[in-house]
Amino acid sequence: MNPIDPQLPPGDPLVMLGLLASAILFAVGIVGFLSRRNMITMFLCTELMFQGAGLAMISYGRQHMDLSGQVFVIFILTVAAAEAALALGLVVLLYRRKETLSAEAWKELAES
């Protein structure tokens, strides 16, 4: 049985790995989003985070032996696709404005 605390039911290593992977992907995604300037790369990082989320869904779905997890992954895919479409449209637009993809070229968010 479970070597660490026996009263727990024996877990599924796959689930554990999946969850860990999802956490790592999400974290890496955040790091990337914060540390890259290229807008496209930043959007890729958001996609990474989506990946993490999806993986977590699948893992939990497996843990609880429930299909809802997978169903939600479908929705995640949907959102990701929509996001990609819009985001890339925006990127193109912004690139046309400033002829660069650097996010730092845009400071209009600053108050004053």
Next chain:
Amino acid sequence: MGDLDLAAGSELNMNLIWASILIPVATAAVIAVANARAARGLAAVGSLASLGALAAFAWQFPAWSTGGVSPEPGGCAWIASINATLGIGFDSVSLLLALLEALLIPICVIGSWSAITDRQREYYGWFMLLHASILLAFAARDVLLFYVGYEFTLVPLLFIIAIWGGPERRQAAHKLFLYTFLGSLFFLGSILFVGWQHHASTGLWSWDMGTLSSFASTRLPANTQYWLFAALLAGFAVKVPLFPVHTWLPLAHNQAPTAGSVILAGTLLKLGTYGIFRLALPMAPEGGAALAVFAAVLCTVAVIYAALICWVQTDAKKLVAYSSVSHLGICMLGLFALNPIGAQGSVLYMINHGLSTGALFLLIGMAYERYHVKDMDQIGGLAKRMPVWAFFMVFFTMSSIGLPGLNGFVGEYLCLFGTYIATGDASTKYPGLLGPGFALVAGTGLILGAMYMLLLVGRYVFGPLREPKADSHGKHGHDGSHGHDAHGADHGDHDGHGDLTGREVGLLVPLALVCLFIGIYPKPILQAIGPVVERTLAPYPAAVERALMSKPQATEAVQAQAKEDDRG
């Protein structure tokens, strides 16, 4: 008259008060959609109407001599969950201050007709709102309502200073707002504390001033009262302003437009003194007795300190602004004498200061409109150009340095007198803690006051005519001995430099008349103030006795007394 009539009368009174408060609001609303031309007229009409309503109320005010509150406390619910009401009502002190406010506002409005040329609609709208909130503060019998009025005054004032003020208006407005707001947080905190205590011990929510005062003064233990009074004092001292938290005032006065300064000196500062008189003193007699000396020391320092600073000012408006600090020092000193003479003098002083200092600001503003200079190094001897202006200037200066026969004297004199006799002996029935020393030191304020005020008059009004070189009449400037052999007779009806217009004189005459009346026949006002003052100071002799024995009332004793109150 029968109760029924009484009820009807109080109903009518209530409506009159609300009318005087709401008419300005309605006026502001109308102004918002009117055009700039009509705005000034509307504002004047609205303020006059409000004055009329209040005057009508004062005319049939039943409690002039009783010191009571009318209409009866209570009113429609406002925040039902904590039983906060829209309770309004006047006693003679607050009514007098409200009348002062209602008298000053039309003067301010009409006085701004020529001074304010841009964004008139906002200006007059804000002024109407300011008026309404000040009146609300004076009329409120519910501490929360009072707080609302007290605080809301800051908003219009902020805009009035920040938009129509002088070159440093932004900074001045920010400082005014933040500083006084910080102060009033103390005040809010302490009244909330009292209300909560009341709920804790009686299980009922009440925010009525009378209820809370009687509750706090009898039920709260001495050390609690000490801190309560300290907090309230800290809150109101900023508004008064007492040394050393006065520094926002000169800047604000100096940068504010004329009417702003007038109303600031006239009634806004009085909100602080009124707060101390109406809330701090009655709520925490133990604290008041314990802290009176401390406060009095602050006041005395303020008198000398501000007076000396006035003496070296070159900016006329700043000089008068600092003089407010000095004068209000004397005013508060009289209040902390804790005997009827001093307190009556203090309340009267509030009114007098509002009249004379307000008028002085008005006059300086009138000169400023003509020359756009306030610095006495560049301008002076204006009596040559504007004799009527000079007359009023001297008149109100004399009133401000307390010349007997004018209003300033009575209040100032009674304040000092009260301070003087506020010694430990009980032969006056009101033992005090201050005594001759304070009166002597504060009395030198009379000398210093004469020094700086006459400096103002001597340089700004009299002396050889000095006009700013810049303006087209520079050729008259800097040489009195010629300037007016030519122009001696016609008092310079040059464009822009003419003497006061009929409108301006019409603004000043009422103030002058009121000053004269108070100076010559203060008896009715003093009689009106008297009972309220005695009611306010009722718990003090005992408290002061305890303070003299430096043995503040023990907590359990208070509790025991509370028990008895419950039984009785």
Next chain:
Amino acid sequence: MIAAPAMLSSVLALAEGPLDAHAAPELRWAGLALLLPLASSVLCLLCGWLKVRSKLPAALTIAALGGAFATILRLQGTVGETPVVVNLFDWIDLTWGDGSRFHGFTANVDLYIDRLTVFWMLFVTGLGTLIALYASEYMESDVGKGYTRFFGAVSIFLFAMGCLVMGGNLVMLYLGWEGVGLASYLLIGYYFTKPEAVAAAKKAFIVNRIGDLGLALALFLIWQCYGTVEYAALWKAIEAAPASSEWTAQAIPWLLMLGAFGKSAQLPLYVWLPDAMEGPTPVSALIHAATMVTAGVYLIARMFPLFVVNPDALAAVAWVGGLTALLAATIGMAQYDMKRIWAYSTISQLGYMFLGLGVGTTFGASYHVFTHAFFKALLFLTAGAVMHGFAGQLDIRKLSGLLKVPGFRLVSVLAVLGCFWLAAFPFTAAFFSKDEILVSAFTAKDDRVHLLGWIGLLVAALTAYYTFRVCFRVFFGPVKFEPGHELHGHDDHDHAHDAHAHHGEFHPHGPRWAIRVPLVLIAIGAILAGWPSYRTMLHHDESNWVKTQVAQSSAFQGVAAESHGSLDGHAASSHASAHTEDAHADHGHLVLGMDAHTAVGRLGSLACIVGILVSLYVHLINRGTADALRRTLMGTVATRWIVVGAERKWMVDEFYDWVIRLPLRVIANILSAIDELLLDAGIVNGIGALPAAVGRVFRPLYGGVVQGYAVTMAGGVALVAAWVIWIWLRGAN
């Protein structure tokens, strides 16, 4: 609340004796003495409003003052030996508790009318009327400009003086006290484009304010000790409570003294009076010579019951008076400006009066006030006439032999007459009043003041000297004069301008009737002022009118005990002086082996004549000697300080500037710097800057770059996460 009259009567119920005032509502008309000047001042204000360009204001004022004078005359006929209190209306009336003593503060607009009041008001209003008449011509060049202002201020002055003298309580007195201060401020600063005038006015007001503070504090103390500030009740209280030794009671006279010294220009507060000569001459005559400056004397005389119980205070008054007399006389000897000389002589004479008060003869003091009022007014007005005629020339070195100048004979004669009075020439009125004072000085019971007698004699000699210095220099000798440049010290003076503009050489123009008539009348008054003494002297009738006036007032209360041996202050005055004789006998007070009166009479005459002779030689017969003497004195270092000091007025002004004003200004500047830099910019703004400083730390995050906001968000998430971890760890172990 117990109304004031009721309270008053309750006090009066237990009162008896000649000092017991009784309320006399039927005498309300006495209020006219205040009302008329007030009305005329208001009317003058209206004239100013309507830009009246005629002599109407003068007419109004003269009429009003004349009416006031008439009122006082009628009052003189009416008022008996017992004072009366007339309540005009309630002013300040505070009561609490049971409203009894110490539970109320009442100061109504009452009139307290006794003989002293009437006596004072007589010459105040009388001289006021005459001088107003004089001014109506003197100021005519200002018609349409300052004319209304001038007469308005004069009316205000007489109103305030009336309040001061007739007021029924100390607050009324204070009202008048400050009111005359205002009037003198306005009138000294009349030529308000002249910086000196404005400065002088300010100085006068502020120096007076110092005295006023003393008066106010004394008032507080009186209430604290006696529970009232109304004369009628106060006398009772004083009689009831003998002199208490606690400091409050002891301090009262000293504070009153301060007030009196401020108003009456005594050491150390006399410095404002010489500068006050910047005002128009009629003002100097009326306010700064005849009436206002005697208010201090009136105050002490009126409050005498408070002084008699305090011999130290009396001695102090005496010494201050004596020293002031001496100092002012020495300065007066070395001045060249006629008006200034008269100003210093005024100070010196006022010193005499205080000396008299100090040695306990309120009668002598009041008598001297009375006589002095006339001749000093005369002197000033003649000086004014000269000034008027000679375009503001006042330098006694530049005027000479005016007796021979056509149009100025009358003026000169009257001036010389006045000089004799001022010099207290034997058998002039001033001689008698001064005699009274000096006798009391010699015979006073208090040995500390005897020296003052001799000082008084010395001052008499000096006075005679500098008086006739002016007299001989200006009115006798060869005719020569040069016009002044100052043109009445006033640039609005159009006709003076014309005088220069149109014809180069200068024609002095003599005064017309409106100046001559008052001069003559005042001169007659000055002569008649001595009448009581003449009667006393000729057929030994002791009923001295002035003494009667003074004796039947608070001024004599308790004088008995102190200075006049067994004199009973409440008895009729005829006994009074009789007892005085006895008193001298009792004391066996012999001066130079003679009875005090004779001795002082002779010594005084001697001093006067010596002084006159000296200045006759020095300033008329051989005018060179004065300058020669001056040169010799200047020559030797040991003595030059005398001349320099006297001419520079012993540097008192400079001393005050350096010791008081300058340090105060320095402190003020320091405080102002502290207020703006430390308090405001330092502490307040410093506290205000804290949030900004905190904000500046995070500012880079909000430069507008997306990642900045992202970092904030993620940082928030991370914080939450860290919190989760923390919770977990807490749960774990």
Next chain:
Amino acid sequence: MIPPLLFAASAICAVGLFLLLRQPTGKARFGATILGLAGLAWLLVQGVQASGALGFDPRVAIMSLAVAMATAAAVRVITTTRPVFAALYFVLVVVAGAVAYLIMGAEFMAFSLIIVYAGAILITYMFVLMLAQQAADADGPSVAYDRVAREPAAAVLCGFVLLAALSIVVSDARTNQLPTAKLEARANAAAWNRMRGMPELVQERITAELAATGKDPIGWSRAGELVIAQDGRTAMVPVTLADGSRHEAVLKAADLPVNSTSLGWELVTSYPGSLELAGVILLMAMLGAVVLARRQTDMAEDDRRAAAGLPRTNIEDADLAGDRA
């Protein structure tokens, strides 16, 4: 699993990632990679341990590999300075993720993931990159402004504090989990219920079962509802055979519908609304993308109106400065 160790592992990963982000070269880069991988390995080992699984399981090995691959690729995505490579590495992440999905029994999602991401989204990225990279091409494939990571320290800190927290939550995941038996029972029940809704599938399965048990698979008819057995592993359906004899057809777990079937069933039965919403979102996204990406031309308002065939107005251009592209 023991949190401190987890934190240590995360920290090691963090340091490694940080070093990589700082774009070191040569050995340092190698060392950083090694460090990062080591931390990752430790993390995974802890995970596996924590799951209390004993003995070797090929699926676990493959899963671990997939996870490692995904992580490494993700790291490359954020460390490479060339957007193109980043996109390609992301494909790798997606593939690895798909493998993980497969192993965890989500075949349908695995393949749809590949199709949607690798097939659609990434291609879009590629196109955008091509559109937007002309400028970058000048100075080589890696763009100048993004050669060095921006505030890597802050980023890594945020990221890995989060990772630590997440890992704790992960480690907590099983404490509130039902016993496996119960879970299975519930899951089977759900599956059989789902099957109840699919009559022809049941038909088919019964036919197969009859054939397997040598009964006549033709002409039979159902005589009752599908009954779930106690253990939930099997279910019985009473049938009337062609010869009229009654028979209990037994369906086993293997007869349950496959993942895709049941997923689709679940989707349309339990989440129809969400499904609609997803459709709307996609539509909106499409429209939005069209609007955004439209090339806007700088034309004065009047010209636009003219171009649109509208009458000209005389509005100043200044007024329209706002809505210029």
